Amino acid sequence: MPPTPQPDPEPSPVRSPHPITADAPERIPRPLLTQSWLDLTFLHWAADPADVAPLLPSGTVADTLDGVTYVGLVAFRMHRVGWLGLPGVPYLGDFPETNVRLYSVDAHGRRGVVFLSLDASRLIPVAVGRLGFRMPYVWSRMDIRYxxxxxxxxxxxxxxxxxxxxxxxxxxxxxxxxxxxTELEHFLTARWGMHGAFFGRSVYLPNAHPRWPLHRAELLDCDEELVVAAGLPEPDGDPVSVLYSPGVPARFGRPARPGGIRTP
Structure with missing residues (x-):
């Protein structure tokens, strides 16, 4: 009889999260995944860590700045997604995406993001992400207009x-x-990995990219239902931060367990 799978251990207390830096802390010479994120808008609302705690993966807790955590709604254009060093596919690897994300830290001190939903306009990438990797992708009609x-x-x-x-x-x-x-703008954008559950195991996926070219932005219109659909309380009032970036190329490394042990 095969052994009974054991759940991931509860997260250990985080005593010293890694400092927030504008540059990636490590190089990724042999990426698992490459892509570019273009024409991004970042909207953020302050949130109570207790409200987001049930939605975080095992092995992580809410990352906070002065006792506050944040909910992000990030809209952008994905460009040239490629696997294992192969060049990105022009059609399937290019599409609009909008994600709802939280901010996390694990017992190893690594700060990251947690995606609660990822709306994308290409069905095949959505199916691969959702069925193959158990990521919360959603197939949506989407458009970006300039x-x-x-x-x-x-x-x-x-x-x-x-x-x-x-x-x-x-x-x-x-x-x-x-x-x-500002300190808050660094906290919200200088994230060098993601925490998530892949194939039933909590993992950390590191990434590296050039320093963000950031612009302040004025929010002219925001009519959204995605934050509540992700299981969070409705945002209270206007976002506390609105930023824009023309984008960066990004590289993802191999996953590691939240405690710092590389997965086989």
């Missing part, structure tokens, strides 16, 4: 698995380039 040189609108409406029709509409006007991000 009005002049400084205004961007992102729209989405869910197709499968739902809730059908749930979506978002976000319009921002891009402002001045940020010379030196």
């Amino acid at each position: 009005d002049g040189t400084d205004t961007v609108t992102y729209t989405s409406s869910r197709r499968w698995p739902g809730p059908r029709g749930a979506g978002s509409r976000i319009t921002v006007r891009v402002g001045e380039r940020i010379g030196e991000p």
